[in-house]
Amino acid sequence: MMQQFLLDNFRRYQARGIEAHRRGDHKTARTSLLKAAELLFKLAAGSQGELKRIRQEKAYKLLEMAKSIAAKPSPTPLREERLAPQGEEADEGRGERWIVTDVPEVSFDDVAGLEDVKAVIRKRVIYPFQHPEVARKYRKQAGGGVLLYGPPGTGKTLIAKAVASEVDAAFLSARCSDVMSKWVGDAERNIKGLFDAARQRPRAVLFMDETEALVPKRGGDSTVMNRVIPEFLTQLDGIQGRHSGLLVLGATNRPWDIDEAALRPGRFGELVYVGLPDLPARRAIVAAALKGIPMAGEVDIDSLAADAAGLSGADLVGLCELAKDGPYEREIKTGVPQELELEDVQAARASLRPSVSAAQLARYEDFRRGLRAAR
Numbered sequence: 344m345m346q347q348f349l350l351d352n353f354r355r356y357q358a359r360g361i362e363a364h365r366r367g368d369h370k371t372a373r374t375s376l377l378k379a380a381e382l383l384f385k386l387a388a389g390s391q392g393e394l395k396r397i398r399q400e401k402a403y404k405l406l407e408m409a410k411s412i413a414a415k416p417s418p419t420p421l422r423e424e425r426l427a428p429q430g431e432e433a434d435e436g437r438g439e440r441w442i443v444t445d446v447p448e449v450s451f452d453d454v455a456g457l458e459d460v461k462a463v464i465r466k467r468v469i470y471p472f473q474h475p476e477v478a479r480k481y482r483k484q485a486g487g488g489v490l491l492y493g494p495p496g497t498g499k500t501l502i503a504k505a506v507a508s509e510v511d512a513a514f515l516s517a518r519c520s521d522v523m524s525k526w527v528g529d530a531e532r533n534i535k536g537l538f539d540a541a542r543q544r545p546r547a548v549l550f551m552d553e554t555e556a557l558v559p560k561r562g563g564d565s566t567v568m569n570r571v572i573p574e575f576l577t578q579l580d581g582i583q584g585r586h587s588g589l590l591v592l593g594a595t596n597r598p599w600d601i602d603e604a605a606l607r608p609g610r611f612g613e614l615v616y617v618g619l620p621d622l623p624a625r626r627a628i629v630a631a632a633l634k635g636i637p638m639a640g641e642v643d644i645d646s647l648a649a650d651a652a653g654l655s656g657a658d659l660v661g662l663c664e665l666a667k668d669g670p671y672e673r674e675i676k677t678g679v680p681q682e683l684e685l686e687d688v689q690a691a692r693a694s695l696r697p698s699v700s701a702a703q704l705a706r707y708e709d710f711r712r713g714l715r716a717a718r
């Protein structure tokens with residue numbers, strides 16, 4: 344989606360910058376690297392945790408490099424104030440801003456592991472949409488409510504985006520902080536508008552990120568929440584009977600903060616845990632992140648993945664980003680093609696701590712046990 348578009352562009356400008364620098368075309372090198380830095384700041388604004396920090400740091404490094412390349416003052420001064428970090432949504436208009444019309448460029452194949460999550464989604468939307476007669480025969484309804492929960496950076500948002508390109512359905516997405524409004528009435532209208540827009544399509548996936556912000560347990564003393572929660576629950580109740588082609592996909596990393604009423608069957612009836620990647624998933628994430636990067640013979644993706652137990656998917660992407668800084672910076676400095684060395688990987692691994700703690704994992708385990716006991 345937006346992130347992927349930014350990432351592709353960032354990579355293009357970065358490669359162009361390095362190439363121009365090698366040719367001795369300082370002007371192109373500088374403008375390309377500045378553009379790459381700007382795109383990376385935008386990417387950082389849309390990322391979380393360790394990945395966000397790494398992207399910001401790298402963007403600042405790119406800025407430094409771009410400046411150091413221009414030994415002579417440039418005849419056309421560059422407007423560097425444009426490079427300040429900005430929120431991605433800063434200049435987006437209000438209204439239907441949460442509605443994503445273009446299908447994100449992420450597919451199930453880009454999501455490593457998470458086979459049980461993919462299976463639930465196939466059962467709920469892909470099969471019924473692909474084989475409507477069979478679904479009718481067995482009285483299987485498409486859609487409903489599915490809540491993905493788990494620690495940060497494990498691919499919840501990623502898989503939701505992948506759903507959009509896997510199913511032949513409209514994809515609407517909202518972060519709950521976008522829907523919420525300090526103006527009483529607006530938030531309810533936003534929610535209703537979102538569900539109305541989804542219901543206008545024969546098949547739709549409505550993705551609600553940060554679900555805990557929309558239906559929090561302790562919403563009782565706030566007037567806004569006193570109106571928002573019932574509105575949301577009413578809309579959610581409506582999806583099963585009236586409109587069987589709508590999948591409401593929620594995501595949260597604080598499932599215990601969600602009002603229990605929202606987790607009742609018929610609402611978010613299915614809860615799916617999205618946990619830390621296992622070895623094959625870690626391997627796939629690392630392989631994708633280092634795809635196309637020239638590597639010295641001693642760098643071994645299998646052992647890198649094996650040593651990375653406890654890291655989230657986002658941590659792994661961050662680890663690879665850090666490691667790539669080694670050859671990248673050497674190449675900028677020397678102008679000679681470089682390779683990713685074992686030391687680059689080791690240095691990156693040493694400076695990165697897992698973003699999910701054992702205590703946090705234990706809390707998810709408790710929550711899962713509680714669910715099993717309740718059902």
Ligand SMILES: Nc1ncnc2c1ncn2[C@@H]1O[C@H](COP(=O)(O)OP(=O)(O)OP(=O)(O)O)[C@@H](O)[C@H]1O
Nearest residue numbers: 454455494495496497498499500501596656657660
């Ligand atoms: N299973 C995975 N397969 C491939 N990439 C992954 C996976 N998990 C995480 N990533 C990488 O980490 C990034 C962040 O993941 P994502 O935004 O989906 O996490 P999240 O679970 O939604 O986190 P949060 O709970 O903080 O919102 C992704 O864009 C992707 O690069």
Ligand SMILES: [Mg+2]
Nearest residue numbers: 499500552594
């Ligand atoms: Mg997310």
